[in-house]
Amino acid sequence: xxxxxxxxxxxxxxxxxxxxxxxxxxxxxxxxxxxxxxxxxxxxxxxxxxxxxxxxxxxxxxxxxxxxxxxxxxxxxxxxxxxxxxxxxxxxxxxxxxxxxxxxxxxxxxxxxxxxxxxxxxxxxxxxxxxxxxxxxxxxxxxxxxxxxxxxxxxxxxxxxxxxxxxxxxxxxxxxxxxxxxxxxxxxxxxxxxxxxxxxxxxxxxxxxxxxxxxxxxxxxxxxxxxxxxxxxxxxxxxxxxxxxxxxxxxxxxxxxxxxxxxxxxxxxxxxxxxxxxxxxxxxxxxxxxxxxxxxxxxxxxxxxxxxxxxxxxxxxxxxxxxxxxxxxxxxxxxxxxxxxxxxxxxxxxxxxxxxxxxx
Amino acid sequence: xxxxxxxxxxxxxxxxxxxxxxxxxxxxxxxxxxxxxxxxxxxxxxxxxxxxxxxxxxxxxxxxxxxxxxxxxxxxxxxxxxxxxxxxxxxxxxxxxxxxxxxxxxxxxxxxxxxxxxxxxxxxxxxxxxxxxxxxxxxxxxxxxxxxxxxxxxxxxxxxxxxxxxxxxxxxxxxxxxxxxxxxxxxxxxxxxxxxxxxxxxxxxxxxxxxxxxxxxxxxxxxxxxxxxxxxxxxxxxxxxxxxxxxxxxxxxxxxxxxxxxxxxxxxxxxxxxxxxxxxxxxxxxxxxxxxxxxxxxxxxxxxxxxxxxxxxxxxxxxxxxxxxxxxxxxxxxxxxxxxxxxxxxxxxxxxxxxxxxxxxxxxxxxxxxxxxxxxxxxxxxxxxxxxxxxxxxxxxxxxxxxxxxxxxxxxxxxxxxxxxxxxxxxxxxxxx
Ligand code: HEM
Ligand code: HEM
Ligand code: HEM
Ligand code: SF4
Ligand code: SF4
Ligand code: SF4
Ligand code: SF4
Numbered sequence: 001x002x003x004x005x006x007x008x009x010x011x012x013x014x015x016x017x018x019x020x021x022x023x024x025x026x027x028x029x030x031x032x033x034x035x036x037x038x039x040x041x042x043x044x045x046x047x048x049x050x051x052x053x054x055x056x057x058x059x060x061x062x063x064x065x066x067x068x069x070x071x072x073x074x075x076x077x078x079x080x081x082x083x084x085x086x087x088x089x090x091x092x093x094x095x096x097x098x099x100x101x102x103x104x105x106x107x108x109x110x111x112x113x114x115x116x117x118x119x120x121x122x123x124x125x126x127x128x129x130x131x132x133x134x135x136x137x138x139x140x141x142x143x144x145x146x147x148x149x150x151x152x153x154x155x156x157x158x159x160x161x162x163x164x165x166x167x168x169x170x171x172x173x174x175x176x177x178x179x180x181x182x183x184x185x186x187x188x189x190x191x192x193x194x195x196x197x198x199x200x201x202x203x204x205x206x207x208x209x210x211x212x213x214x215x216x217x218x219x220x221x222x223x224x225x226x227x228x229x230x231x232x233x234x235x236x237x238x239x240x241x242x243x244x245x246x247x248x249x250x251x252x253x254x255x256x257x258x259x260x261x262x263x264x265x266x267x268x269x270x271x272x273x274x275x276x277x278x279x280x281x282x283x284x285x286x287x288x289x290x291x292x293x294x295x296x297x298x299x300x301x302x303x304x305x306x307x308x309x310x311x312x313x314x315x316x317x318x319x320x321x322x323x324x325x326x327x328x329x330x331x332x333x334x335x336x337x338x339x340x341x342x343x344x345x346x347x348x349x350x351x352x353x354x355x356x357x358x359x360x
Numbered sequence: 361x362x363x364x365x366x367x368x369x370x371x372x373x374x375x376x377x378x379x380x381x382x383x384x385x386x387x388x389x390x391x392x393x394x395x396x397x398x399x400x401x402x403x404x405x406x407x408x409x410x411x412x413x414x415x416x417x418x419x420x421x422x423x424x425x426x427x428x429x430x431x432x433x434x435x436x437x438x439x440x441x442x443x444x445x446x447x448x449x450x451x452x453x454x455x456x457x458x459x460x461x462x463x464x465x466x467x468x469x470x471x472x473x474x475x476x477x478x479x480x481x482x483x484x485x486x487x488x489x490x491x492x493x494x495x496x497x498x499x500x501x502x503x504x505x506x507x508x509x510x511x512x513x514x515x516x517x518x519x520x521x522x523x524x525x526x527x528x529x530x531x532x533x534x535x536x537x538x539x540x541x542x543x544x545x546x547x548x549x550x551x552x553x554x555x556x557x558x559x560x561x562x563x564x565x566x567x568x569x570x571x572x573x574x575x576x577x578x579x580x581x582x583x584x585x586x587x588x589x590x591x592x593x594x595x596x597x598x599x600x601x602x603x604x605x606x607x608x609x610x611x612x613x614x615x616x617x618x619x620x621x622x623x624x625x626x627x628x629x630x631x632x633x634x635x636x637x638x639x640x641x642x643x644x645x646x647x648x649x650x651x652x653x654x655x656x657x658x659x660x661x662x663x664x665x666x667x668x669x670x671x672x673x674x675x676x677x678x679x680x681x682x683x684x685x686x687x688x689x690x691x692x693x694x695x696x697x698x699x700x701x702x703x704x705x706x707x708x709x710x711x712x713x714x715x716x717x718x719x720x721x722x723x724x725x726x727x728x729x730x731x732x733x734x735x736x737x738x739x740x741x742x743x744x745x746x747x748x749x750x751x752x753x754x755x756x757x758x759x760x761x762x763x764x765x766x767x768x769x770x771x772x773x774x775x776x777x778x779x780x781x782x783x784x785x786x787x788x789x790x791x792x793x
Contacts, residue, residue, distance in 0.1 A: 008438035009518050013569065014526040015562035016537070019469035019544075019554055022478055027544045034547035036666045047545055055545060065506075067396035068483035068492040069403075075476035086479070087541065088472040088496045090589055097545075115391055131499055134422035136447060136463060136506055138430045143422065145393045146385055153388030178685040179499045182593050214729070216687040243687040249431060256426040269593055271585035271600075272659040273635050276592050278690055290423040291381040314629050314663065345689055 024085035024097040026055045042162045043118035044104060056104050057095045058082070060116040061127050061152070061159060064092035065135065065145050073114055081107040091127040091169075093120045119160035123313075125168045125304070126159065128152060129181060133174040139246050140174035141189035141259040142288050147172050150292045151187075151300060158304070165311035165320070168304065169269070176242045182267030184317035185303055186279045187296055189288070190262035194219075194238035195251040202230040202250045211248040220244060261286040263299050265329075266318030277318050283335045299335070306332040325359025376401070377417030377455075381424065400492045408491045411507065414455035415491070421451060435462050435510050437517040441570045443527025444513055460509045461491070465502035465528040466520055467561075470539045470554035470581075472497065481523055489516035501538035501580075501589075502528040526565075532729075533571035534719070535578045537561050538591075542583035542601075548661060549583030550601025550674040551702040557581045559708055560715045567719060574726035577719060584670065585658040591682070591693070596732045597718060598679040598693045599711070605671035606651040607660070613667035618645040630660050675701040676711070680718065681733025691733040694741070696748075698755035717748050751781060 020028055030049035037047040045057040063070070074094055078086050081103060082096040089095060094116070096107060108118050120126035128151060131137065133144030151170070158164060171183035178188055211231070212220045217239055223232035231250075244251040253259075263286065267279030282303065286295045303317075310332065311320035321329045330337045343351045385394045397419075400412040422428055435446040445463040452459035468474075482503070486494055491507025498504040503525075508516050517527065528536030537560070540546070542553035560579055567573060580591035583601040591598035618626050623645065630647075631639045638653040639660060647667075649660075661668045678700065679693030697714070701707050718732070725747070726735045736744045745752060754760075 008514055009521075011437065011439050011517070011526070011569075012521055013565050014521070014524060015565045015568075016467050016558045017469050017524050017526070018558070019471050019473045022469055022473040022475050023471075023544055024473075032543040032549065032552065034543075034545060034549075036547055036669075038665065047547070057545070061391065062496070063391040063393040063396060065393040065396065065493060065495050067400045068487055068494070069399045070391070070396050071479055071483050071494065075479050078476040084476045086474050086476065088474075090538070090540075092496055094496075117389065117391075129499065134428045135419055136430065136445075136461070136504075137428060138432045138447065140428040142426070143419075146382075146423070149385045149388070149390055149392060149394075152390035156389040176685055178690070181499070181590055181684065182690070210728075214687065241685075241687065254427055259426065269587050269590040271587060271592075271657050272662055273633050273657055275635075276587070276692060278692075288426055290426065291384040312628070313625075314633055314659075347689075 022085070024055065024083065024099070026053050026099045027085075027097065029053065030055075039122050039162070042124060042160060043108070043121055045121060054099065054101070056098045056101060058098070058104060058107050058111070058118060059089070059093050059095050059120050060111045060118050061120060062092055062094050062116065063145070063149070064127070064130070074116070077107070077110050077114060077116075081110045089120070089126075091120070091129050093127050117156060117160050119162075122162040123164045123166050123168075124159055124162045125155045125164060125170065128155075128170040128172055128187075129183070130172045131174055131179040137174060139177075139242070139254075141191065141242075141254050142174045142261065143290060144172055144174050144180075146291055147187065147293050147296065151297055154297055154301065155304070164308055166314050166316050168307070168317065170300070171267075177246075182269060182277070182279050184265065184267060184279075184307075185300060186264040186267055187300070188262055188264060190260050190284050191240040191242050191253050191258065192260050192285065193253075193255060193258035194233050194235045194240055195242075195244060195253040196255070197231055197233065198250040198252055199225050199228070199230045211244055211251070214244050214247060216241060216243060259288050260284065261288055261293070261296050263296070263303070265303060266321050268316050268318050270316075273314070274316075274319055274322075279318075281341055282329075282333070284340060299333075302333045302335075327359055376413055377420060379416050379420040382416065382420050397493070403492070406487065406492070408487070408507070410457040411461075411491055412458070412493075414457040414459075415461065415507065418449060418451060418455045418458060421454065430461070435513055437514050437527065439569075440527055442530040442533050443569065444508075444517075445530055446510075458507070461506070462508045462510065462513055464490075464505040464508060464513070464516060464520065465498065465500065465530060465536060466505060466525050467528040467536050468497060468501070468503050470537075470557045471541050471544050473544065478523075482520070485516065485519040485523065489519060500528065501536045527569065529568045529571075529576070531571040532573050532575045533569075533577070534561070534564050534567035534573065535576050536568075537579040537581065537595075538589040539581035540583050540588040542581075546583060547665070548586060548601075548658065548670060550603055550670055551583065551599075551676050553581040553583050553599075553601075555708060556599055556676075556702065556711060559712050563712055564716070564719060573719075573723055575729050575731055577722055577732065579715070585656055586662065592679055593682050593690070593692055594684065595682050595693065596680065596722075597715060598682055600677045600679065601670075601674065602656045602677050602699065603671035603674045604699055605673040607649050607654060607671060608669045609647055609649065610667050611646040614647045614664065615645045617664050617667050630663050633659055635659070673701075674703070675699050675707075678711075678714070681731070681736050683731040683733050688734055688737070691731075691737075693733070694736070695753075695756050696745075696750060698753055714748070721747050751777070 035050045128148045130144040133140045171180035173180035173188040219234045219237035242253040245253045262284040264279035429450045430447045433446040447461045489512045495504035539553035539557040542549040580595035638650040678697035680696045682693035
């Protein structure tokens with residue numbers, strides 16, 4: 001068979017392509033020469049160059065996982081109402097670039113009619129950054145697109161207006177690797193049971209005890225079951241991190257009932273005001289409940305509403321909590337503070353209060 | 361699984377999998393990925409339609425069982441060792457058409473700029489060779505062309521490659537980088553993000569396409585401290601724009617801002633929120649900034665976009681060692697190069713050379729499956745600095761050490777180096793030169 005197939009084409013190692021051929025001409029001309037910007041309305045940015053040129057950006061939400069028909073529809077809108085140049089934000093919103101202000105209103109209308117919400121700028125809740133989940137990852141504890149769709153249905157109203165104290169960035173991760181990253185609110189899978197080892201899979205297949213080295217707490221050790229070499233887990237030691245599962249499928253960490261959702265708050269990427277921070281545990285053990293994850297949405301709603309009502313203008317979630325104190329945060333959100341909120345990992349001492357400062 | 365048995369009449373005719381749980385996700389105001397998947401399933405005469413029917417079936421199966429059903433494997437294109445994420449179904453006997461559903465990670469233009477023509481060409485290619493499902497973009501920064509059979513992987517790549525695009529990173533390799541919109545549209549930008557991005561990645565393509573590093577290595581480029589691509593949290597090597605002269609103030613526009621927003625509001629949202637108390641509002645509603653105390657956090661500039669802007673003497677900071685949870689816990693990058701001028705060709709060349717030094721250090725010293733941040737923790741920052749030829753700097757720390765358990769008998773020699781460096785920076789001649 002191989003004699004009849006042609007030799008495969010040799011790849012052209014292009015690497016990262018040049019972006020200028022795709023960039024809006026006004027952006028190309030004013031590259032590095034921008035002066036200031038404003039937001040005439042939610043979802044619209046107006047950037048003014050030192051040359052006096054202007055470019056309008058109209059930002060709209062997408063489902064990120066897009067079929068070609070959706071993409072073509074976005075392109076049709078871009079050709080009819082905009083100027084054929086678009087870009088995407090880190091959070092999968094599409095941005096249309098137009099130099100002509102007269103095009104802004106009809107474009108917004110066309111996007112609205114086609115079902116793409118315009119917003120996600122400034123002090124709004126923008127699209128949730130998310131990963132692959134059941135649709136495409138090989139280790140997920142939950143779905144990603146579904147959780148996000150359910151939450152964005154509820155958060156849609158905060159996407160299309162700028163009524164939050166500051167921007168609110170939500171992320172999701174469908175395993176504890178946390179691809180979704182840090183967030184003001186992070187909705188992450190939390191395993192609650194040690195992996196169940198599938199001894200049939202292990203027996204005679206595995207010769208690589210390196211998985212033992214994968215465990216951060218040395219909970220995995222070689223063992224014999226039914227006279228065959230396999231592994232066992234010290235369940236008292238295991239912290240249910242799931243690190244052993246990606247390299248070793250027999251380490252079955254996911255379970256319909258044991259895979260839960262935890263919600264974290266106060267992560268921040270930007271350096272504005274306070275230094276970047278990691279998110280902190282708010283609540284764990286929420287059920288992984290497709291297709292709507294209502295328990296997750298309910299907690300997110302409480303946190304969003306408490307932040308919106310109480311934070312000062314420009315305070316991010318973590319900065320707000322720093323000011324009001326964690327006891328008020330748990331009060332305002334009706335969440336419990338438990339022994340599991342006390343960090344026990346390396347460096348945990350640095351997360352404790354070593355002062356007489358207390359909040360009431 | 362019980363639900364799969366109750367196939368309604370319409371589905372029986374067309375062999376369509378019922379998707380009652382996914383159907384729920386077609387409601388509500390946010391665009392629905394499920395509706396999109398169904399459009400692909402229902403595309404008349406398209407070869408991918410049966411594949412998408414089974415994909416929907418498998419996804420519904422996951423929703424019912426609360427479990428994922430994909431496993432990895434090995435699939436690649438001719439000449440490359442990475443860039444394709446293989447997915448084989450573990451429930452292929454139920455859903456045979458989507459038994460292979462691989463992803464091609466394709467590197468987008470920096471700043472994610474597209475023309476509608478380009479997007480249409482990508483759609484056409486993915487209809488011909490793939491499933492018609494594309495994500496803009498994965499968390500890795502790639503365009504995710506999802507849903508390719510093993511057989512179609514090569515022709516799909518060939519077509520995308522001929523369009524001018526290349527595979528990104530996967531596995532223990534240099535990974536796809538990301539940069540913010542920056543100079544293309546943002547007045548806060550302090551360097552040419554895309555230039556640094558392309559310069560570095562395209563110099564080390566071999567490390568991307570033929571994985572041979574101890575583990576992944578990621579670069580990210582943000583034009584200023586707002587860090588719109590989350591570089592500090594997510595990149596092994598984060599390049600963040602900054603400046604070292606004074607913030608530029610247009611006092612007339614400061615006054616306009618105060619007049620428009622109010623004095624109390626300006627004090628509450630600008631003066632009081634400066635992290636280093638570097639700002640004061642004068643009695644005549646002009647601003648005074650204590651620039652040596654400013655840490656370039658961007659806050660005041662974000663609030664007063666017209667009145668304030670970064671200085672003229674621009675460059676970058678480099679922070680090394682950020683990563684996500686697995687397995688020592690999340691790490692943020694540590695400040696390694698507080699300021700590097702980035703202006704001339706030589707400046708960019710210097711940044712690329714420093715990147716090369718760091719990748720080489722990583723290749724030579726990291727243990728298998730260790731990110732560079734973990735390597736630094738294991739050997740200590742002084743050893744890392746020594747290896748990459750960087751001198752210690754107070755900007756690297758929140759505060760000097762608090763533990764006295766350290767051997768300091770060469771303290772005087774180290775101090776001499778510091779004073780020598782300071783003298784050289786001040787333009788003095790150093791003894792013996
Ligand atoms: C308890 C027995 C096993 C141990 C200790 C083990 C250990 C490992 C280790 C250490 C790696 C390398 C991971 C890395 O360096 O990234 C690996 C890779 C892998 N293992 Fe296992 N493994 C076991 C059983 C299995 C079984 C039974 C299967 C399949 C049914 C399997 C499938 C794989 C796959 C697909 C990879 C990834 C290969 C790649 O990176 O391309 N393993 N395993
Ligand atoms: C078999 C093993 C793995 C597979 C198949 C895999 C697959 C993926 C995929 C498909 C993505 C992109 C998700 C998206 O685009 O939404 C991703 C992202 C990511 N993965 Fe993995 N992954 C694996 C193991 C790991 C491990 C062991 C780690 C950490 C040590 C890790 C850390 C990450 C991170 C941090 C991201 C986010 C990308 C970023 O921050 O730039 N992954 N992975
Ligand atoms: C000539 C050498 C030393 C002398 C004369 C000395 C003397 C003392 C004295 C008088 C105290 C106070 C006891 C008290 O009031 O309760 C003390 C406490 C202590 N010393 Fe030393 N010491 C010496 C060397 C060291 C060294 C080398 C170490 C450690 C490596 C050390 C560790 C401590 C510790 C840990 C305490 C207890 C502190 C505390 O609990 O607050 N000492 N020593
Ligand atoms: S968070 Fe985990 S399960 Fe989700 S896409 Fe990333 S690696 Fe896969
Ligand atoms: S889940 Fe984590 S802690 Fe438990 S055995 Fe696996 S690697 Fe170790
Ligand atoms: S990181 Fe800074 S320069 Fe880049 S887009 Fe964001 S605000 Fe602009
Ligand atoms: S940039 Fe930040 S640190 Fe500097 S003056 Fe403005 S608010 Fe203060």
